[in-house]
Amino acid sequence: MTSILSATSSLRIGGLASGIDTDSIIKELMKAQRIPLDRLNQDKQILQWQQEDYRAIYDSLRAFRDKVFNMKLQATYMAKTATSSNEAAVSATAGSSAVPGMYTVTVTQLAQGVSKGSQDTLPDEANADGSTMSLKQQFGLGYDTLAFTLEGANGIKKFSFDTNTANIYTVVSEINAANLGITASYDATLNRFFLTTTSTGAAAKIIVTNDSNNFLSNNAGDGNNTLKLLLKGDGTAYTGQDAVFNFGDATGLKSATNTVTINGITLTLKQGGGASTTITVSNDTDAVFNAIKDFVDAYNEIIDKINGKLTEPRYRDYLPLTDEQREQLSDEQEKQWEEKARSGLLRGDSLLESVVSRMRATMSAVVPGLTGGQGYKTLAQIGITTLSYEERGKLYIDEAKLKDALQKDPDGVMNLFTKSAENYAEKGIAMRLYDDINSAMALISARAGTSSSYSTADNSAIGRQIAAMNERISTLEERLQQMEDRYWRQFTAMEQAIQQMNAQSAWLAQQLGMGQAR
CATH class of the missing domain: 2.60.40 (Immunoglobulin-like)
Structure with a gap:
């Protein structure tokens, strides 16, 4: 019997002598001891979810920044359109540097290869x-x-x-x-x-x-x-031969190809032999309007996303599931539980509140120092406004008013967005908003890091918290393992003592039986 116990104790098979379900007892004892570890893992999971939410907002801000960058460029507001009176002879497109006007183009010969x-x-x-x-x-x-x-x-x-x-x-x-x-x-x-x-x-x-x-x-x-x-x-x-054409009174111009850009206008020569056309260049207010509209839509989207996180309901009774709890739920139940557990982790977050507040302040700001033309100094003057305070900064466009502003004073609209200045408070709307977004991204990166980081070490505030928590978890897991081993040693010792008692009892009974037989 002794050899059996010593061989089986290392395999943790208890109760051979006592009949006690040692494994179940130790599991119950350890379940209580693991409560602090489960709590640590849950806290770590919450931090990881918060980090993911921050990083998702960071990625959205980065995408929005690209649109804002385009709104900083004067070329965005200087879009031109070109039409040809004879598309069969020459077609044309106009770049932002093209000067509005009418231009006569005559093509003597087309460029050819061999x-x-x-x-x-x-x-x-x-x-x-x-x-x-x-x-x-x-x-x-x-x-x-x-x-x-x-x-x-x-x-x-x-x-x-x-x-x-x-x-x-x-x-x-x-x-x-x-x-x-x-x-x-x-x-x-x-x-x-x-x-x-x-x-x-x-x-x-x-x-x-x-x-x-x-x-x-x-x-x-x-x-x-x-x-x-x-x-x-x-x-x-x-x-081969070069294309030969006249552009206004500039005669005998040559090009190795039939596509040539001159004075900001890209011409596609299609017919030679003296074919002629008139190219008309004008401001493309529709393109500028669409650019501003896309920008406002993108602004509303990012504001809505951040506000959604700030107002998302928090279900504090729904903590991240432990492994044991997850085993007791179906996949659908687990999904529903996790949705509630993840909800509201950035509710009322002060960092995100400051980001939204600064962006809203910029969109309602007055741009000083703008003179001439219609004197546009605010977005409201060109038809871009907020309505209800409860909508937390959502912008609306009065399309007729914006188009009218673009027709009356396109330079004024451009300056409202693109004015450059050393002082932040004197910059145009897009210039200021670009600074806002860079600042917001820096704050979020410091708090939660970025998913695009090439560094293997996460030095963000949450990253350092998670690292410290991992150390605590590792220490506690080691301690719990030692505790479980101690329980098994104690129960094994008890089994060995019971075995010895049983052996002694059997020997005494045998001796008493032999005495009575005499």
Whole structure:
């Protein structure tokens, strides 16, 4: 019996001598002892949830900051639109630097590249089984080595091919890999070969030399070569041409492409031969209106998100579930419980309250020092206002009033948002709000860190709290393990004592029985 107990005690199988359910007793004893550990883990979970909520707001602020940055740029308010009286000849778009007005454009010639294609069908490159023939097989060549030199706008290269192993696709691949400014292709349906410059303009070119086998070219350039291309092999340059056009009284302008930007206007030339059009450039108030509207919508979204966290109900009776509690619930019950446990963790948070208050103050602020025009100094003057105080800063747009402001004084609207100053209180609305958001992000980062941080150490306030709590949890877990081991040692000692007593009792009974037998 002694050997059995000593062997089984390390496996924690109790009650062999006493019949007591030792395991259940110790589990109940430890359950009470684990209450402080469960509480620590719950507190840690709450901190982790708070950190996640802070970081979600940080990410939202960062996305909103990008929109605010665009509202800081004067280019956002200087959007222009361009229309062409003859879209078939020239189309146009206007950049922010374009000057409103009417411009006459006349196109003498369009920019072109160089394209050379087989003048007749070439022998089929495919065998009956679908495999590709060699150059010698396809074209019936009587030589083993094919060589020629090809020059484009980007450089020159000598090519050499073994006609017994190379095929037409090998030629295409080698030319394209050389990056000469020339693209080769082979159309297997038409059985024709093409060489085309990758760019347009006078600098684009195709030049063939050293083509002793007349593969690409021949002396006359009449297509009497293997690939039936109209190319001379004596170094003749086949070049593209520049576009030539007039812009107002600026005549004879040239461009290597048919898309050209001049005076802030991007022109797409479509028709040459003296085709003419009138380009009209004007302020694009619709684009500016939409930019401001998108900005206000994004502001309302971030304000609503933060206010939602500040007013979210807190259910203090719903603590994070322990492992034991989680086992007793279904997945749906666990989800519902966690939703309540996570709710309201940032309710009334002073940091977020300060963020919202500062943003609201900025959106209702007066921008000093703005003169001229309509004298817009507040958002309310251009139709952007709040309504009810209970809506906690939500903005509304009077669209007619905003459009009227953009028509009457677009520069005044721009200055209201973009005025630059050393002093925060003298900055424009967007400039000031950008500073507000950067400040808010810095505060949240210091409190909870960021999910995009590349550092392995979280030095935020909550991060340090969690780290300290992890140490406490580790210490307590070690202490509880020692306590559980002590309980088992005590119960094992009791089992061993009971075993000895049982053995002694059995021996006495045996002795008494023997005495009576005499």
